[in-house]
Amino acid sequence: MLPVVPRRQWLTVAGLAFPCALIAPAAHADVDPGGGNEGGPVKQAGSRDGKTLTSRIVYSGSTKGTAAKSSGGFTPVDDWSPPECWYEPKWTPAEFSEEFKKDWDIPNASGVGQAYALAKDYYVNGHPYKDFNKSETSKGIWWDEVRDKARADAGDPAAFACDTATFWVKNGEAPKVKNAVTPEILAELAYNQIRVPDTQVSLAPQNTTKVNLPTWAWLDKAQFKPVSVTASLNAGGVNVQATTTAKPVALKLEPGTEDAETYPASGKCTINNDGSIGEKYTKGMADETPPCGIKYLRSSDGGSFKLKATVTWQISWTGTGGAGGNLPDGTFGTTQDINVQEIQAVNR
Structure with missing residues (x-):
């Protein structure tokens, strides 16, 4: 040529x-x-x-x-x-x-x-x-x-x-x-x-919590799963394709205020063996520390804090002729409003 x-x-x-x-x-x-x-x-x-x-x-x-x-x-x-x-x-x-x-x-x-x-x-x-x-x-x-x-x-x-x-x-x-x-x-x-769904984490308590009360956060494995896109070209004697797959591997929580603590302290919740993240709250776990969650140290004064949940996606690909490899991780985050209230005490 x-x-x-x-x-x-x-x-x-x-x-x-x-x-x-x-x-x-x-x-x-x-x-x-x-x-x-x-x-x-x-x-x-x-x-x-x-x-x-x-x-x-x-x-x-x-x-x-x-x-x-x-x-x-x-x-x-x-x-x-x-x-x-x-x-x-x-x-x-x-x-x-x-x-x-x-x-x-x-x-x-x-x-x-x-x-x-x-x-x-x-x-x-x-x-x-x-x-x-x-x-x-x-x-x-x-x-x-x-x-x-x-x-x-x-x-x-x-x-x-x-x-x-x-x-x-x-x-x-x-x-x-x-x-x-x-x-x-x-x-x-x-x-x-590749398009991924919004990262709407499940919370307990949901959307409204109390000062100094741990809020549990988790993502169910049924909603938290790999997605992929295939790109193909068949023209002019060229016939090739590749499939790129994004696999969720971690969740990072950002409370929306400095007056908060995260669990774990880094705010990065890793994926469980079954593909879920965190642990679903059930009755009787109020005195336990959540493996993934937040504790707010002050109220949101009638408003709300913007809790940001960012998922890290691990990227790999396969293509024509047995080609394949990895591409850089990607992140995608969305926010949800959290109303934090003071715990009311009654003085006698």
């Missing part, structure tokens, strides 16, 4: 600078990681210049809209993030020819003609490709970049880091560029699609 050409090498022609949108003849799909499937596969789509473009990656599983209490994606630890951009097989030679014409159907702005001549020379005139490689139809496919729409819209420079111009890949060959779709890339993208 001939070497791919970075877009940035086309940014200046005869001393004139041109916008990337004019220099890169191929259209680019912006992918919204928050799209839902409401129970079925979903193709993530975005738009550019009024045209709707679609990534060919399909997601299924515990994506937004499928959970009984749909919430959102968790936050990766260690400042890790899924790919902001990547490359997919996009067009046959005939399709790329049409896309090329659409992108260059623009007003004849100053300098654009020179940039167009460069692109046409590269893809049409045989330096190195002739007529979009139509003579090689069915022997390969054109690949191009896809961006994470949310990050691109936010102006994140990383979303624009995939700057290699549209490139040709022969059937059976692996692209020699970073972030070309592989099972691992799909696993990382699936990570960004």
